[in-house]
Amino acid sequence: AQKITQTQPGMFVQEKEAVTLDCTYDTSDQSYGLFWYKQPSSGEMIFLIYQGSYDEQNATEGRYSLNFQKARKSANLVISASQLGDSAMYFCAMREGLGSARQLTFGSGTQLTVLP
């Protein structure tokens, strides 16, 4: 079974509007972390936001927020006030277990295009 599922291969959003990128995960661990990354065409992986499994509040970082629904095992990324520079591939990832020395498992990604 897929550990991280991103069901939207591509998404379009109008500039200045908000967009939600979906991510569901599968784990039997009680302790885990969820990450979102942005990958522009240059290839670099830009860290956006992190949500720990024990965090009671949804994480927020500027225009990015994570809609964490633990019971549904979903960790959707919300980008508010979209900008043309937000056009990129977005990856959801999970680290299972405690300890930073654990690898991330990535979803298949969502290609976001912001329209002027």
Next chain:
Amino acid sequence: GAVVSQHPSWVICKSGTSVKIECRSLDFQATTMFWYRQFPKQSLMLMATSNEGSKATYEQGVEKDKFLINHASLTLSTLTVTSAHPEDSSFYICSAPPRLSEQFFGPGTRLTVL
């Protein structure tokens, strides 16, 4: 924020040659680093976990004799692709976690084997 550098950013080599890629954590120590590979229009796939002071841990299907990993210090890990072939052409990217809530990636290395 924490920075991870990677060198070279791109390399073109002839089939049969070896290529070394360096990954450095610039402002933090990393006892563990990760090496990923990404083919065009695909996601990142973990190749191996690099551990300072011990042998690397390779994912299933990754040839450890072909992809040599050396974690020389708390800030440097190297990946050497030995006897590279065209099918090894890919985007290689490393990452390091300064803390539980963060994992930063290097800018990646695009390898083309002719």
